[in-house]
Every structure is written in structure tokens, then in C-alpha cells.
Amino acid sequence: MQVDRSRLEAFSDGVFAVAITLLALNLIVARPGRDDTLLHQLGTHWPVFVAYLISFFMIGIVWVNHHALVRGIAVVDRTLLFLNLVLLLFVVMIPWATATVANYLAAYLAPHGSYADRDTQIAMMLYGAVFLGMSLGFGAMFEWTLHGEHMYRRLPIDKRWAARARFVGGAVVYVIAIVIAQFYAVASFVIIALVAVYYVFERTPGAYQAPAGDAPADAGGPDGPDAS
Amino acid sequence: MQVDRSRLEAFSDGVFAVAITLLALNLIVARPGRDDTLLHQLGTHWPVFVAYLISFFMIGIVWVNHHALVRGIAVVDRTLLFLNLVLLLFVVMIPWATATVANYLAAYLAPHGSYADRDTQIAMMLYGAVFLGMSLGFGAMFEWTLHGEHMYRRLPIDKRWAARARFVGGAVVYVIAIVIAQFYAVASFVIIALVAVYYVFERTPGAYQAPAGDAPADAGGPDGPDAS
Amino acid sequence: MQVDRSRLEAFSDGVFAVAITLLALNLIVARPGRDDTLLHQLGTHWPVFVAYLISFFMIGIVWVNHHALVRGIAVVDRTLLFLNLVLLLFVVMIPWATATVANYLAAYLAPHGSYADRDTQIAMMLYGAVFLGMSLGFGAMFEWTLHGEHMYRRLPIDKRWAARARFVGGAVVYVIAIVIAQFYAVASFVIIALVAVYYVFERTPGAYQAPAGDAPADAGGPDGPDAS
Amino acid sequence: MQVDRSRLEAFSDGVFAVAITLLALNLIVARPGRDDTLLHQLGTHWPVFVAYLISFFMIGIVWVNHHALVRGIAVVDRTLLFLNLVLLLFVVMIPWATATVANYLAAYLAPHGSYADRDTQIAMMLYGAVFLGMSLGFGAMFEWTLHGEHMYRRLPIDKRWAARARFVGGAVVYVIAIVIAQFYAVASFVIIALVAVYYVFERTPGAYQAPAGDAPADAGGPDGPDAS
Numbered sequence: 001m002q003v004d005r006s007r008l009e010a011f012s013d014g015v016f017a018v019a020i021t022l023l024a025l026n027l028i029v030a031r032p033g034r035d036d037t038l039l040h041q042l043g044t045h046w047p048v049f050v051a052y053l054i055s056f057f058m059i060g061i062v063w064v065n066h067h068a069l070v071r072g073i074a075v076v077d078r079t080l081l082f083l084n085l086v087l088l089l090f091v092v093m094i095p096w097a098t099a100t101v102a103n104y105l106a107a108y109l110a111p112h113g114s115y116a117d118r119d120t121q122i123a124m125m126l127y128g129a130v131f132l133g134m135s136l137g138f139g140a141m142f143e144w145t146l147h148g149e150h151m152y153r154r155l156p157i158d159k160r161w162a163a164r165a166r167f168v169g170g171a172v173v174y175v176i177a178i179v180i181a182q183f184y185a186v187a188s189f190v191i192i193a194l195v196a197v198y199y200v201f202e203r204t205p206g207a208y209q210a211p212a213g214d215a216p217a218d219a220g221g222p223d224g225p226d227a228s
Numbered sequence: 229m230q231v232d233r234s235r236l237e238a239f240s241d242g243v244f245a246v247a248i249t250l251l252a253l254n255l256i257v258a259r260p261g262r263d264d265t266l267l268h269q270l271g272t273h274w275p276v277f278v279a280y281l282i283s284f285f286m287i288g289i290v291w292v293n294h295h296a297l298v299r300g301i302a303v304v305d306r307t308l309l310f311l312n313l314v315l316l317l318f319v320v321m322i323p324w325a326t327a328t329v330a331n332y333l334a335a336y337l338a339p340h341g342s343y344a345d346r347d348t349q350i351a352m353m354l355y356g357a358v359f360l361g362m363s364l365g366f367g368a369m370f371e372w373t374l375h376g377e378h379m380y381r382r383l384p385i386d387k388r389w390a391a392r393a394r395f396v397g398g399a400v401v402y403v404i405a406i407v408i409a410q411f412y413a414v415a416s417f418v419i420i421a422l423v424a425v426y427y428v429f430e431r432t433p434g435a436y437q438a439p440a441g442d443a444p445a446d447a448g449g450p451d452g453p454d455a456s
Numbered sequence: 457m458q459v460d461r462s463r464l465e466a467f468s469d470g471v472f473a474v475a476i477t478l479l480a481l482n483l484i485v486a487r488p489g490r491d492d493t494l495l496h497q498l499g500t501h502w503p504v505f506v507a508y509l510i511s512f513f514m515i516g517i518v519w520v521n522h523h524a525l526v527r528g529i530a531v532v533d534r535t536l537l538f539l540n541l542v543l544l545l546f547v548v549m550i551p552w553a554t555a556t557v558a559n560y561l562a563a564y565l566a567p568h569g570s571y572a573d574r575d576t577q578i579a580m581m582l583y584g585a586v587f588l589g590m591s592l593g594f595g596a597m598f599e600w601t602l603h604g605e606h607m608y609r610r611l612p613i614d615k616r617w618a619a620r621a622r623f624v625g626g627a628v629v630y631v632i633a634i635v636i637a638q639f640y641a642v643a644s645f646v647i648i649a650l651v652a653v654y655y656v657f658e659r660t661p662g663a664y665q666a667p668a669g670d671a672p673a674d675a676g677g678p679d680g681p682d683a684s
Numbered sequence: 685m686q687v688d689r690s691r692l693e694a695f696s697d698g699v700f701a702v703a704i705t706l707l708a709l710n711l712i713v714a715r716p717g718r719d720d721t722l723l724h725q726l727g728t729h730w731p732v733f734v735a736y737l738i739s740f741f742m743i744g745i746v747w748v749n750h751h752a753l754v755r756g757i758a759v760v761d762r763t764l765l766f767l768n769l770v771l772l773l774f775v776v777m778i779p780w781a782t783a784t785v786a787n788y789l790a791a792y793l794a795p796h797g798s799y800a801d802r803d804t805q806i807a808m809m810l811y812g813a814v815f816l817g818m819s820l821g822f823g824a825m826f827e828w829t830l831h832g833e834h835m836y837r838r839l840p841i842d843k844r845w846a847a848r849a850r851f852v853g854g855a856v857v858y859v860i861a862i863v864i865a866q867f868y869a870v871a872s873f874v875i876i877a878l879v880a881v882y883y884v885f886e887r888t889p890g891a892y893q894a895p896a897g898d899a900p901a902d903a904g905g906p907d908g909p910d911a912s
Contacts, residue, residue, distance in 0.1 A: 007237055007295050009691055014245025017698025018474075020776065021706065022249065027780040032791035038784075038803040056776070060769040064762070067691050078292070082428060085288040092248065092284070096255040100266075107260035119266040200766060235465055235523050242473025246702075250477065306520065310656060313516040320476065320512070324483040328494075335488035347494040463693055463751050470701025478705065534748070538884060541744040548704065548740070552711040556722075563716035575722040 004076040008084060012066060015088045019095060020059045023052055026099040044110055047189075051102035054196045055094050061199045062091065062134060069141060074152045080144055087137030093130045101127040105189065117185065124181035124188045131192065132174040139167040170195065232304040236312060240294060243316045247323060248287045251280055254327040275333035275417075282424045283326040287319060289427045290362060297369060302380045308372055315365030321358045329355040333417065345413065352409035352416045359420065360402040367395040398423065460532040464540060468522060471544045475551060476515045479508055482555040503561035503645075507583075510652045511554040515547060517655045518590060525597060530608045536600055543593030549586045557583040561645065573641065580637035580644045587648065588630035595623040626651065688760035692768060696750060699772045703779060704743045707736055710783040728794055731873075735786035738880045739778050745883045746775065746818060753825060758836045764828055771821030777814045785811040789873065801869065808865035808872045815876065816858035823851040854879065 028045050036044070066087070073080070104123040145151050146160060155163060173195055181188035256273050264272070294315070301308070332351040373379050374388060383391060401423055409416035484501050492500070522543070529536070560579040601607050602616060611619060629651055637644035712729050720728070750771070757764070788807040829835050830844060839847060857879055865872035 004295075004299070007241060007299075010238060010241045010694060011245055011291060011295075013691060013694045014242050014470075014473075014698050015249055017470075017695055018246050018249040018702050019252075020772070021699055021702040022253075024703075024776045024780050025706075027777070031787050032803065038788065038806050053773075056773055057769065060765075060772075063695060064765050067688075067695075071688070071691075081288075081292050085285065088248070088288075089281075089284055092252045093255070096252050096257060099257045103257070103259050104266065119260065122266050122270075232523075232527070235469060235527075238466060238469045239473055239519060239523075242470050242698075242701075243477055245698075246474050246477040247480075250481075309516075309520050313513065316476070316516075317509075317512055320480045321483070324480050324485060327485045331485065331487050332494065347488065350494050460751075460755070463697060466694060466697045467701055467747060467751075470698050471705055474702050474705040475708075478709075537744075537748050541741065544704070544744075545737075545740055548708045549711070552708050552713060555713045559713065559715050560722070575716065578722050 005070065005073055008076055008081065009067075009070055012070075012084060012088065013063075015091060016059060016063045016066070019091050020056060020063075022095040023055050023059070023098060026095060026102060027052060045102075045106050047105040047109060048102040050193070051098045051105070051189075054193050055098040057196045057200055058131065059091060059094060061196070062087075062138065065138065069138075069145065072151045072153065073145065075148075075150050077150075080141065080150070083137065083141045083144055087134060087141060090130050090133035090137055094134075097127045097130040101189070105185065108185065120185040121181050121183070124185040125178050128174050128178040128181055128188060128192060131195075132171060132178065135167065135171045135174055139164075139171065142167055170199075233298065233301055236304055236309065237295075237298055240298075240312060240316065241291070243319060244287060244291045244294070247319050248284060248291075250323040251283050251287070251326060254323060254330060255280060272338055273330075273334050275337060276330040278421070279326050279330035279333070279417075282421050283322050285424045285428055286359065287322060289424070290315075290319065290366065293366065297366075297373065300379045300381065301373065303376075303378050305378075308369065308378070311365065311369045311372055315362060315369060318358050318361035318365055322362075325355045325358040329417070333413065336413065348413040349409050349411070352413040353406050356402050356406040356409055356416060356420060359423075360399060360406065363395065363399040363402055367392075367399065370395055398427075461526065461529055464532055464537065465523075465526055468526075468540060468544065469519070471547060472515060472519045472522070475547050476512060476519075478551040479511050479515070479554060482551060482558060483508060500566055501558075501562050503565060504558040506649070507554045507558035507561070507645075510649050511550050513652045513656055514587065515550060517652070518543075518547065518594065521594065525594075525601065528607045528609065529601065531604075531606050533606075536597065536606070539593065539597045539600055543590060543597060546586050546589035546593055550590075553583045553586040557645070561641065564641065576641040577637050577639070580641040581634050584630050584634040584637055584644060584648060587651075588627060588634065591623065591627045591630055595620075595627065598623055626655075689754060689757055692760055692765065693751075693754055696754075696768060696772065697747070699775060700743060700747045700750070703775050704740060704747075706779040707739050707743070707782060710779060710786060711736060729786075729790050731789040731793060732786040734877070735782050735789070735873075738877050739782040741880045741884055742815065743775060743778060745880070746771075746822065749822065753822075753829065756835045756837065757829065759832075759834050761834075764825065764834070767821065767825045767828055771818060771825060774814050774817035774821055778818075781811045781814040785873070789869065792869065804869040805865050805867070808869040809862050812858050812862040812865055812872060812876060815879075816855060816862065819851065819855045819858055823848075823855065826851055854883075 026048060028041060028048060042049075101120075101123045104120040108117055108120040142163065146155060173191065177188045177191045177195075180191065254276060256269060256276060270277075329348075329351045332348040336345055336348040370391065374383060401419065405416045405419045405423075408419065482504060484497060484504060498505075557576075557579045560576040564573055564576040598619065602611060629647065633644045633647045633651075636647065710732060712725060712732060726733075785804075785807045788804040792801055792804040826847065830839060857875065861872045861875045861879075864875065
């Protein structure tokens with residue numbers, strides 16, 4: 001039975017690893033011979049680096065959560081494989097959405113940028129939409145774990161809404177970011193950045209989450225002692 | 229014995245993961261400074277996104293089937309490794325074929341597109357041919373599993389034709405799509421898209437296929453109970 | 457102990473998988489709007505596709521041999537990790553060497569190509585040199601396995617020269633191809649292609665090689681029965 | 685418990701493998717039709733190849749050390765996953781920093797290069813800064829292993845400073861290289877190259893390091909006999 005889950009993990013880990021590494025292809029490779037000095041190029045393109053940071057940790061966080069969710073799965077069926085593909089469909093689009101929003105933001109924020117901000121708003125909406133899709137894909141996988149005998153140990157009913165709140169919370173913030181992007185692209189970008197910061201530092205012990213501090217992440221997992 | 233199969237799986241999973249992620253490199257990274265607005269660029273290039281979706285799920289489906297087939301293999305020989313390389317040869321070409329067909333379709337379908345449709349037809353034939361090659365490679369691996377003592381449990385004779393019908397069925401549809409592409413590129417593209425949709429939702433319990441619904445995918449696998 | 461070998465395998469498999477998939481980035485992505493028709497572009501660039509095929513199977517073959525060699529390793533030390541990095545250093549350069557030789561060969565062989573053939577010869581020498589480096593890296597790993605207590609079972613002395621002959625044989629052919637490339641680039645390309653064809657179909661049972669036919673590849677491996 | 689560590693390893697190995705392979709995308713793919721001959725192009729771009737070698741072995745060395753450190757980890761918590769992401773954040777930036785420094789160095793060192801050396805100095809500082817970040821990320825993971833019950837066997841107090849000295853030593857050299865880059869870009873490049881050479885040949889038996897020679901790398905690991 002482990003065989004199935006291990007290949008699901010191996011394939012997903014591969015996609016996460018390639019997507020997170022391709023993010024760096026968006027970084028400008030400044031070349032001598034342009035009019036600009038290197039420092040000026042880096043200065044003008046700072047949104048590219050900020051977007052790289054945000055997207056890197058977003059993919060990293062989804063990987064951590066994917067890992068925590070899949071660890072407890074006892075039975076892999078075709079529905080799960082399909083839901084996992086939907087999640088990965090959006091993960092794979094992150095480098096593209098990151099490059100798009102970074103390029104438009106850099107042009108928009110440049111000192112003498114004459115670029116129409118409508119395009120920046122749309123690029124920002126795309127960026128939020130990819131994260132929303134990823135969030136919904138992950139939420140669908142979570143719902144799948146609540147049905148039938150899919151898990152080694154089903155999440156108790158009273159803990160489900162707390163767990164859902166975390167996923168739904170993320171999705172709601174992405175929807176808000178998409179709506180705000182219609183009016184203020186930069187504000188929307190800041191919201192997405194704050195989501196990334198929040199998830200990195202968030203340590204609420206929750207369903208499928210490791211307790212804070214030094215406690216083992218796999219408490220509650222199929223191989224460890226049950227802490228829940 | 230597991231060692232051999234596990235490296236076959238690890239290498240193949242790596243190739244599947246990289247190929248599926250490289251698909252996103254085909255997505256246009258709209259840059260400010262072009263004449264077009266971002267929305268117009270996205271609108272003109274919609275076939276790029278449709279082709280991305282189709283190819284993403286095609287690779288995903290082959291990964292699922294590869295996983296189901298390889299799971300039951302007891303003995304890895306050089307013939308299998310070679311057949312697996314043939315399968316991967318075509319998988320690796322999918323991002324290229326996808327980019328080619330998407331670019332020509334986008335030019336062909338653009339409002340004032342003046343592009344010769346002969347090229348679009350040929351690009352579509354290439355796209356179908358890569359899927360045909362992938363299908364034949366997979367079929368060859370399946371035939372290999374029927375001989376000698378390669379599997380933990382050989383597929384019963386009476387189930388072989390049903391299993392073959394599924395593989396051969398796909399190959400026949402790809403041949404039809406290639407022939408139609410000679411005359412109607414768009415119709416051929418729709419056929420390939422329908423194949424992808426069919427395989428995603430198809431749930432016929434079959435050889436090496438998980439039963440529908442909540443039943444485990446690994447029923448019948450070497451590590452699980454035998455459901456066949 | 458398995459832990460060490462398994463990470464060596466996982467990292468190497470990842471590098472092999474990425475390198476083999478990046479080969480496809482060399483395939484031309486014909487775009488509408490060029491002067492050429494698609495068919496003409498494909499026709500002019502046929503060496504790109506031949507070089508793709510050769511390099512794909514070359515990487516595939518090295519992966520198979522790497523897998524066969526590493527399978528028997530009991531003890532991983534820093535020397536082995538370093539030799540493995542040297543092997544991978546050349547594997548990673550294959551997509552670049554392939555692209556270089558394919559571009560120059562295509563220009564050289566084009567009907568009205570006016571390109572200086574000296575460059576084609578040098579590109580061909582680079583291509584051969586990368587395979588030679590890969591071959592020497594693999595040979596060094598093989599020599600490592602003969603010393604100390606590195607393997608589960610050391611190769612008997614009387615079989616070593618036969619095994620070496622296979623590695624050294626490949627290296628000698630690459631040296632010949634490099635020398636010939638100085639005068640006839642196309643002849644050198646044909647020789648490299650024949651090496652790839654030879655290794656794909658070669659079935660001599662040898663050290664670390666699976667016997668031909670249906671016999672298991674892992675005979676003689678640490679987990680299987682000893683056939684040697 | 686192994687499950688957690690194995691996915692941490694799989695994801696990290698994937699990122700290392702993709703990053704090390706993407707390095708080769710920096711190699712120039714000389715194309716016919718430029719003014720230059722191929723030999724001249726290769727001659728002018730030699731810093732590209734030297735930078736490729738340095739960065740390749742730097743990533744390889746970090747992989748070896750990561751592997752040695754993670755092997756002894758008994759308990760994976762969110763802090764470790766986050767620190768690992770920080771390490772990977774810098775690993776993923778190596779291909780970009782390598783390309784940047786190589787391009788500026790090549791322009792700076794070209795016979796008739798008229799390029800302002802200030803940019804080359806800044807590119808060199810970036811290159812050193814990425815290695816410094818990687819070194820600090822690794823150091824943070826090492827410190828994590830000293831606390832609580834994270835490891836199968838905690839490093840004895842008296843060996844900690846020796847182990848730290850190795851990490852801190854690297855970081856100090858990177859700081860020196862960054863400072864020197866302000867004045868002499870080439871000298872800084874040579875220092876980084878010497879660090880790579882040192883780490884490749886360094887064989888001091890140390891904490892989490894395999895003893896030199898034929899002794900097993902996993903001595904002291906959780907699965908092997910304790911040699912420390």
C-alpha cells in the first residue's frame with residue numbers, strides 16, 4: 001500500500017522541486033552591453049526579487065502541507081490522483097504567473113514608468129487566481145480525506161471545521177486580493193506577501209499540523225504516536 | 229528486487245515531473261512594452277492555455293497508468309528499461325509538440341490571422357504523432373508484462389483483450405486525429421482534447437485499473453489484496 | 457546503510473531525468489511569422505532531431521549502467537560521491553553539446569549552407585569530448601568498486617578485464633570520433649550514433665549486466681540470487 | 685518517522701538536481717550565423733565554463749553535506765522544514781548568480797572589453813552573497829540539530845566547535861570574498877574557486893563527515909555502527 005503513496009509523493013515532490021527551481025529563471029540575468037549598469041537593472045527590477053521570495057515560500061508552504069496531508073493517507077484511489085493533478089496544475093503555473101506580475105509591477109513602479117496600470121492590475125489578478133486555484137485544489141484533497149476509509153485515522157468531526165477554516169481562510173484572502181487587484185495592484189501584492197509571511201510563521205497546532213516548538217511533525221502520523 | 233523497480237520508478241517519475249512542469253514554459257510571459265495590452269495578449273493566445281491543459285492531463289494520465297502497470301512488475305530486465313525509454317522519449321517531446329501546435333493554432337485562429345493553415349495542419353499532425361508514439365510505447369510495455377514471469381501475477385488470458393482494447397483504442401483515436409488534421413486542424417485538436425477528458429473521467433475497472441469510487445487503487449497490486 | 461545509497465541514487469536519478477528532459481528544449485519550436493513553412497523548418501533542422509535521439513538514448517544507457525553499478529555498492533564514501541559528481545558534470549553538459557553540434561550540423565548540411573565547416577568540426581569534437589568525459593567518469597566509478605570492501609560482492613579478478621574492456625572500448629571509440637571530427641564532422645556523428653545503437657541492442661551478459669531475454673536484471677544484485 | 689525525513693530528502697534532492705542541471709543552461713549555445721567562429725566564442729566565454737565548474741561542485745558539496753546532516757535527524761519539525769527552505773532559496777539562486785558573474789567577467793576579461801569594471805565587482809559580490817546565504821542556511825540547520833531531541837545521537841559538546849568552525853570558516857571566507865570583490869573582482873572569483881577546490885579534496889574526519897579513505901560514509905549514522 002505504501003507503494004502507491006510513495007509514487008504519489010515522488011511525482012509530486014518532483015513537480016514541486018522543478019516548479020520552485022524554475023522560479024529563478026524569472027530573475028533577470030543582467031548582461032553587459034545594455035545601457036544600464038547592473039545596479040540600476042537590479043534596482044529597477046526589485047519587484048522581480050520580491051515576487052521570487054513570495055512565490056518560493058508559497059510553493060514551499062504548499063509542499064509542507066501536502067506532505068502533512070498525504071502522510072496520513074492509507075488508500076490511494078483515482079479520485080485522489082486526479083485531485084492531486086489539479087493541485088499540481090496550479091503549482092506549475094506559479095513561475096509563469098510570478099514572471100508576469102513581476103514584469104508588469106517593475107514597469108509600473110519604475111520612476112518614469114509610463115505603463116498603463118490596467119495591465120498591472122490584470123497581471124496581479126492572474127497571480128492571485130493561480131494561488132486561489134492551488135488553494136481550492138488542496139481543499140478538495142482535504143475534503144477527500146474526510147470520506148470513506150481513506151486515512152489511517154479520520155479527523156474527528158469537531159476538528160474538521162477548524163481545519164477547513166484554515167484552508168477556506170486562505171482562499172477567502174486570495175479572493176479579496178483578486179478583487180482589490182482590480183483597483184490597487186500594489187495593495188493586492190502586499191496582501192499576498194502577508195499571506196506568505198503568515199503561513200511561514202504560523203504555528204497553530206492543528207489538524208495535520210505539527211505542534212510548535214520541538215515536538216515531532218509526525219505526531220499523529222501513521223508511523224508515530226498519536227498526539228491528536 | 230524492489231531496488232530495481234524503485235529506480236525505474238524514480239527515474240520515470242523525475243522525467244514525468246520535469247516534462248509536466250516544462251509545459252508551463254510555453255505559457256506566454258507577457259511583457260510590458262509590447263504593443264498589446266495584457267488582456268489582448270491572453271485573448272489572442274487562448275489556444276496556448278487550452279493546449280497546456282490538454283497536455284498536462286495527458287502526461288498526468290500516462291503517469292497514473294505507468295504507475296499502475298509498473299506496480300505489478302516483479303522482474304526488471306533490459307528490454308523493459310529500453311521500452312520505458314521509448315515511452316519517455318515521446319513524453320519528453322510533449323512540451324515541444326504542445327508549444328508548436330499552440331503557436332500555430334493561435335496564429336491561425338487570430339481574428340486577422342493570415343497564416344497559412346497548411347502549417348497548422350502539420351503542427352497538429354505532429355501533436356497527434358507524439359501522443360501516438362507515447363501510446364505505442366506504453367502498449368509495448370504492456371505486452372512485455374504478458375510474457376514470461378515478469379509480473380507478480382500474470383493477467384488472465386480472458387482479460388488481456390479487454391486491457392489491450394483500451395490501449396489500442398487510444399492509439400486508433402490518435403491515428404484518426406492525425407488523418408483528420410490533414411484537413412481540419414481544429415477538429416483534430418478537439419478530438420485530442422476529448423481523449424484527455426475521457427481518460428480523466430473514465431472509471432471502468434479494468435486490468436491494472438483501480439475500481440471506481442472509494443476502493444483502493446492498489447487492489448490487485450503486489451502489496452494489497454487481490455481484487456481481480 | 458541503504459540510506460546513503462538511496463540518496464546517491466535519488467540525486468543522480470534527478471539529474472539524469474532533468475538532463476534527458478532538457479534535451480527537448482533543443483528541438484526547434486517553429487513559430488508562425490517566420491519566412492519558412494513549418495515543413496521546411498523541420499526539414500532543414502533534421503540533424504536536431506537525430507541528435508536528440510542519439511543523446512536521449514546515450515543518457516538512458518548511462519542511467520541503466522549507473523543503476524546496475526550502484527545496485528551492488530555496500531558502502532558509500534566521499535570518493536564515490538565525488539566520482540559520481542564528475543560523471544554527472546558531463547551528463548549535465550550533454551544538452552548543451554547536443555544543441556551546439558545540432559545547430560552547426562544543420563547549418564552545414566543545409567542546401568545552400570555557406571557555413572564554414574571548421575566550426576562544425578569543432579562542435580562535433582565537443583560533442584565527442586562530453587561523451588568521453590562521461591565514459592571516463594563512469595570508468596572511474598567502476599574502478600572504485602574493485603577496491604576495498606565497497607561492494608556486497610567483489611567482481612572476480614578474471615571478469616574484471618572483460619568488464620573494463622566494455623568501458624574502455626566506449627572511450628576508445630569516442631577518442632576515434634573526436635580525431636575523425638577534425639576532418640569529417642558527419643562521419644564522426646555517424647560513429648557516435650552507431651555507439652548509441654550498439655549499446656541499446658547490446659545484450660552480452662557481463663559484469664553488472666542483466667542476462668539477455670527474460671532473466672531478471674537483478675540477478676547478482678544484493679537482494680537477488682547470485683547468478684555470476 | 686522515516687517518512688518525514690524521506691520526503692524532506694526527496695524534495696531537497698529534487699531541488700539540488702534541478703538547480704545543478706540548470707547551471708548548464710548558462711553555457712553558451714553557439715549558433716552559426718554569428719560573426720564569430722565557434723572557437724572564438726568559446727575562447728571569449730571561458731569564464732562561463734570556469735563558473736560552471738565552480739558552481740557545479742559547490743552545489744554538489746552542499747548536497748553531500750546536506751545528506752550527511754539530514755541522515756542523523758530523528759525528528760522533523762516545521763522549524764527544520766523552514767530552515768531547509770531558506771537553504772534551498774539560495775541554492776536555487778546559484779544558476780542565476782553564476783550566469784550574471786560569468787557574463788560580466790567574460791566582458792571584463794575580453795581583449796578589447798570596454799566594460800565598466802564596477803558592474804563586474806557588483807556581479808561578483810552577488811555571487812559571493814548567494815554562497816554566503818547558502819552557508820548561513822546550512823549553519824542554521826546545523827544549530828537546529830544541536831537542540832532538543834532532534835537527532836538520533838546528539839553531537840558531543842566538545843565536538844561542536846570543531847564542526848561549527850568548518851561552517852563558520854566557509855562563511856568567513858565568503859564575507860572576505862565579498863569585501864575583496866569591491867576592489868578586485870577577479871581575485872574574489874579565485875577565492876571562491878579555491879573554496880570549491882578545498883571542499884572537494886578536504887577529507888578531515890569531522891562531525892557528520894565520513895572518515896577518509898575506504899571507511900563507510902554512514903559510520904555514525906542511525907543505521908550503521910557508531911564510529912564517532
